[in-house]
Amino acid sequence: MSAGQYPTRRDPRRVIMGLAVIVTVTVAAYTVWVWPRGPANKLIVYTYDSFMAWGDDPLTIDSRVFGPFMQQYDVEIEIVRLQTDANGVIARLITELERPVADVVIGIDNVLILQEPSQSVLEPYTPSNINLVNDSLIASLDPEHYVTPFDFGLVSLIYSMAKINATTHPEVANLTFSNLGTTEMASSLVTEDPHLSSTGLAFLLTEIAVYEKLLGQDWRQWWSQVHGYVDVLPGWTDAWQVWSTEATKWFLVSYGTDPAYSYYSTNSTPDAAVAPVYNAGSHYAWMQVEGIGLVKNGPNPTLAKAFIDYCLTSSVQSYVALNQWMFPVNNEVTLPTAYSYALQAEDVNILNALLPRSEIAANLTLWLDEWDIIFSS
Amino acid sequence: MNRHSLMGHLALASPLVLLMCFLVYPVADVLGQGLFSGTGTSFYDVVVSPVTQRTFTFTVIQAALSTALAVLLGLPGAFLIVRLRFRGKSVIRAAMIIPFVLPPIVVVVGFLQMFGAFGILDSLMMAITGSPVSVINLAAGLPGIVLAHAFYNIPLVVLMVSASLERLNPEVEESAELLGASHFQNLRRIVLPHIIPSLLASAVLTYLFCFTSFPIVLALGQGSYMTLEARIWYAFRYFDYGEASSLALIQILVTLSLAYSYVRLGRMRQQGIAPTSSAKQVGLRDLNRVQVVLILAYLALLAFLVAGPIAAVVRSSIYDPLTRSYSLAGFENLLSAGTGGGLVPLVNSAFYATMSTLFAVALGIPLAFAHRGSKNPAASLASIMALLPLGVSAITLAYGLMRAIVVPLGLSSNPWPVIIVAQTIIGLPFSARSIEIALRSIDPALLDQADLLGASRLQKLFFVELPLLAPGILVGAAFAFAMAIGEMSATLFIALPQNVTLAVAIYQNLGVRKFVEAGAGALVLVVTCLVAFLTIDRMTSGSSGGTL
Numbered sequence A: 001m002s003a004g005q006y007p008t009r010r011d012p013r014r015v016i017m018g019l020a021v022i023v024t025v026t027v028a029a030y031t032v033w034v035w036p037r038g039p040a041n042k043l044i045v046y047t048y049d050s051f052m053a054w055g056d057d058p059l060t061i062d063s064r065v066f067g068p069f070m071q072q073y074d075v076e077i078e079i080v081r082l083q084t085d086a087n088g089v090i091a092r093l094i095t096e097l098e099r100p101v102a103d104v105v106i107g108i109d110n111v112l113i114l115q116e117p118s119q120s121v122l123e124p125y126t127p128s129n130i131n132l133v134n135d136s137l138i139a140s141l142d143p144e145h146y147v148t149p150f151d152f153g154l155v156s157l158i159y160s161m162a163k164i165n166a167t168t169h170p171e172v173a174n175l176t177f178s179n180l181g182t183t184e185m186a187s188s189l190v191t192e193d194p195h196l197s198s199t200g201l202a203f204l205l206t207e208i209a210v211y212e213k214l215l216g217q218d219w220r221q222w223w224s225q226v227h228g229y230v231d232v233l234p235g236w237t238d239a240w241q242v243w244s245t246e247a248t249k250w251f252l253v254s255y256g257t258d259p260a261y262s263y264y265s266t267n268s269t270p271d272a273a274v275a276p277v278y279n280a281g282s283h284y285a286w287m288q289v290e291g292i293g294l295v296k297n298g299p300n301p302t303l304a305k306a307f308i309d310y311c312l313t314s315s316v317q318s319y320v321a322l323n324q325w326m327f328p329v330n331n332e333v334t335l336p337t338a339y340s341y342a343l344q345a346e347d348v349n350i351l352n353a354l355l356p357r358s359e360i361a362a363n364l365t366l367w368l369d370e371w372d373i374i375f376s377s
Numbered sequence B: 001m002n003r004h005s006l007m008g009h010l011a012l013a014s015p016l017v018l019l020m021c022f023l024v025y026p027v028a029d030v031l032g033q034g035l036f037s038g039t040g041t042s043f044y045d046v047v048v049s050p051v052t053q054r055t056f057t058f059t060v061i062q063a064a065l066s067t068a069l070a071v072l073l074g075l076p077g078a079f080l081i082v083r084l085r086f087r088g089k090s091v092i093r094a095a096m097i098i099p100f101v102l103p104p105i106v107v108v109v110g111f112l113q114m115f116g117a118f119g120i121l122d123s124l125m126m127a128i129t130g131s132p133v134s135v136i137n138l139a140a141g142l143p144g145i146v147l148a149h150a151f152y153n154i155p156l157v158v159l160m161v162s163a164s165l166e167r168l169n170p171e172v173e174e175s176a177e178l179l180g181a182s183h184f185q186n187l188r189r190i191v192l193p194h195i196i197p198s199l200l201a202s203a204v205l206t207y208l209f210c211f212t213s214f215p216i217v218l219a220l221g222q223g224s225y226m227t228l229e230a231r232i233w234y235a236f237r238y239f240d241y242g243e244a245s246s247l248a249l250i251q252i253l254v255t256l257s258l259a260y261s262y263v264r265l266g267r268m269r270q271q272g273i274a275p276t277s278s279a280k281q282v283g284l285r286d287l288n289r290v291q292v293v294l295i296l297a298y299l300a301l302l303a304f305l306v307a308g309p310i311a312a313v314v315r316s317s318i319y320d321p322l323t324r325s326y327s328l329a330g331f332e333n334l335l336s337a338g339t340g341g342g343l344v345p346l347v348n349s350a351f352y353a354t355m356s357t358l359f360a361v362a363l364g365i366p367l368a369f370a371h372r373g374s375k376n377p378a379a380s381l382a383s384i385m386a387l388l389p390l391g392v393s394a395i396t397l398a399y400g401l402m403r404a405i406v407v408p409l410g411l412s413s414n415p416w417p418v419i420i421v422a423q424t425i426i427g428l429p430f431s432a433r434s435i436e437i438a439l440r441s442i443d444p445a446l447l448d449q450a451d452l453l454g455a456s457r458l459q460k461l462f463f464v465e466l467p468l469l470a471p472g473i474l475v476g477a478a479f480a481f482a483m484a485i486g487e488m489s490a491t492l493f494i495a496l497p498q499n500v501t502l503a504v505a506i507y508q509n510l511g512v513r514k515f516v517e518a519g520a521g522a523l524v525l526v527v528t529c530l531v532a533f534l535t536i537d538r539m540t541s542g543s544s545g546g547t548l
Helices: A012-034 A061-073 A086-095 A116-120 A135-141 A170-174 A183-187 A198-215 A220-226 A236-245 A258-266 A301-312 A320-324 A337-341 A357-376 B002-036 B043-048 B050-083 B089-095 B104-115 B120-129 B141-165 B170-178 B183-211 B215-220 B228-237 B241-269 B289-316 B329-334 B343-372 B377-391 B394-406 B416-440 B444-452 B457-486 B489-494 B502-511 B515-547
Strands: A043-047 A077-081 A104-109 A147-160 A189-192 A231-233 A251-255 A272-275 A277-279 A282-295
Touching: A012 B343, A043 A086, A043 A301, A061 A077, A061 A301, A086 A104, A086 A116, A086 B228, A086 B394, A086 B489, A104 A147, A104 A301, A135 A147, A135 A282, A147 A198, A147 A301, A147 A320, A170 A272, A183 A189, A189 A198, A189 A236, A198 A220, A198 A236, A198 A251, A198 A277, A198 A282, A198 A357, A220 A357, A231 A236, A236 A251, A236 B104, A236 B502, A258 A272, A258 A337, A282 A301, A357 B050, B002 B241, B002 B343, B002 B377, B002 B394, B002 B416, B043 B050, B043 B241, B050 B089, B050 B141, B050 B183, B050 B228, B050 B289, B089 B515, B104 B120, B104 B141, B104 B215, B104 B289, B104 B502, B141 B183, B141 B215, B141 B289, B141 B416, B141 B457, B170 B183, B183 B241, B183 B377, B183 B416, B215 B228, B228 B241, B228 B394, B241 B377, B241 B394, B289 B515, B329 B515, B343 B377, B343 B416, B343 B457, B343 B502, B343 B515, B377 B416, B394 B416, B394 B489, B416 B457, B416 B489, B444 B457, B457 B502, B457 B515, B489 B502, B502 B515
Parallel strands: A043 A077, A043 A104, A189 A231, A189 A251
Antiparallel strands: A104 A282, A147 A251, A147 A272, A147 A282, A277 A282
16 A cells, blocks of 8 residues: 555456356366266155164164165165154155155154145055054054054153152152143243144143043143243254253153163163153053155155055064164064163053044144244233 | 446346346245135235234334344444454454354354353352342343344444444544544544444344344244244144245235335435545553443453353363263264265355355345446345345245245255255345445545546456455355355255255254264354455455555
């Protein structure tokens, strides 16, 4: 500036050209790098992000579980874990309705399948080996066979034994909604938003079933009571984060297999315990059944059907318990020892029986709207 | 001459054409289908619903409070950055951008650890008052949401206002002082009018940013607080396209009217531009004790609000809460190339964000010029279009891009170009706005001189305008980069596993309780942005130094 020296000027056109060349080369390199590889006729399976992600070695799980099928049919299988949950998977399938890419979808649960858009992207299919699956699971999930059960789990409250236990709070052994309604207990509860999380929705349905069907009371009254105290987070991940980091949060709406996971991953007595909802002498839990279905107008329907059949065999089902932390639907599979810490279906009454599919389908939007009204007041 | 003006018009029109193709058309496609195909709730039912009305009121109020707080806390920072001479200023300036790149989930965790019950602040208060129970919880409800939004947006105010303050000619102030103007008069008559456009621009951007915020609101709102964006998300999840489209339309209308009044206000304020120059600076030693104390108090407050959550991120990259031990496993993961490794997301993030920053700047420059152009409708259109991406919900945009671009073009199994498109669109308001502000402070006399000396249009652009725009471009590019690299909503929806970005990977790692991997990813995000920002800073300060 002060010296009055002018810097040498480059020709702007050369600068633009140089920049254009660098950008082109980078883009070309990246294009080559991410270009889809492998044979053109792959079998594509859409599922949610955490599918089989909870095992010892999630990186090789796909080849271990689906390798035998690939060899037998000489086809490559690509498990596409979309960065979303099952609702998001359906949303993607809807956008691709005119040009489907996927052949099979895994993870549609017994509430999601009740919604018309889910059925609109699927083709009903009854596997030849459907007898491997318990009839009650089929009845809970989808008698019309848009989806076939793949795994199931019990949604329940769990609590951190480091923060609370049966000595400090004897009521945890037989926890009722009215126990949870006190300011102290409600403030210590973390749950998930029923709009955004299937566990949160399962908990809402649990509460509705208990109040409307067992107690014969208005379900909205408990939520009005705990509103302002209970912590509602967008998803299970966020909820788990808050529950595990904050000392004041004792209870979490989660799965009955959490203590088993805790035992298995730390190799010591679980630090979490389940507290299934209690009413008049019995414990209750909501059952979530996740299904596998055939994508409507998918590229390889024959292969896709064979794949669905294969998923019900023990070659796949024996991996479910320790990788999904859900129960396998194939009743011939023996459960690992860690599952002795899990809440079993035999230990509780299944609430799904109290809320028929048709009733949920007809009322779901209404219930969510009413929940919103309580929570936005 | 004719050929030149044609080229000029083409250059000015190109961003509008691209926005039409990649923003207006896809979004209109979704809205049209949602509003007129009769699926889901009707527009009327949505508008009269008490839930919508409550949500709308809350959305408006929280955005206003958040903007007020961000401006209040950001304004002193802008002055300090420009006027105070101190070591490591460029690093501090670069560090200011960090909050913008953090994925919301990381901000939420940092906030809980800092301001939540039994967090650092609460523990301090408990120790002071001797209380055994939690005294203060600022990470929940409305205070939590407003604080978190301020945390996100203070940097925006600081950087945009300071970029414009740097262009205030010190001679004007000195003349005023010579003529006997007091500090206050000086501030009111000279400084304030000069920074008003940038202040207004950053306030509008902040407001829109908070207006369409939703992961933070959901996470800290405990289910009781919702924004329109959150309800749009809900509606999409339950396939109620009628409701989603109705709410998205309301959001767009609010954005448009805000953008319009911003443009009108901007026109009214347009005034004589001071000759281009750099600001005068003072050292800490030149100030009196009261001023020093005030500055230190302000810095302490800012450090607590901004640095606290960042410190939590740094710690989380090496501390595993599950095993209660320190480990470097997170960083090892970032270098592993296979599936589940962090290398692919790292490369993806760097590539997408760099490309979209280039595009956002390349499109932002003509948009800014078009806005300045004249008082014709095209100028207003350019300005409004530049703000529109902020008001279009990210999920609606992603859904529209999937339906209208990805699937018809057969990009479903390789959708990365559309991710770059989405990230460009999301960064564009920031780049266009800060370049436009910078453009306003260019002294037209300089351009006339260049013309007289026989410079071609391209030479004028390259050797006069761009170097003078450098601070604006720097800030714009930094924010576009930050928006792109931290973007989650649209990327989540469009991306296949091979397109995962670092922000998405962090979220997933938290989901499967890989805490150090998530922490390391967040730290790399922070460091990448810091380095990128410092590099741009170095480059542009070199070029402007050579020209001025």
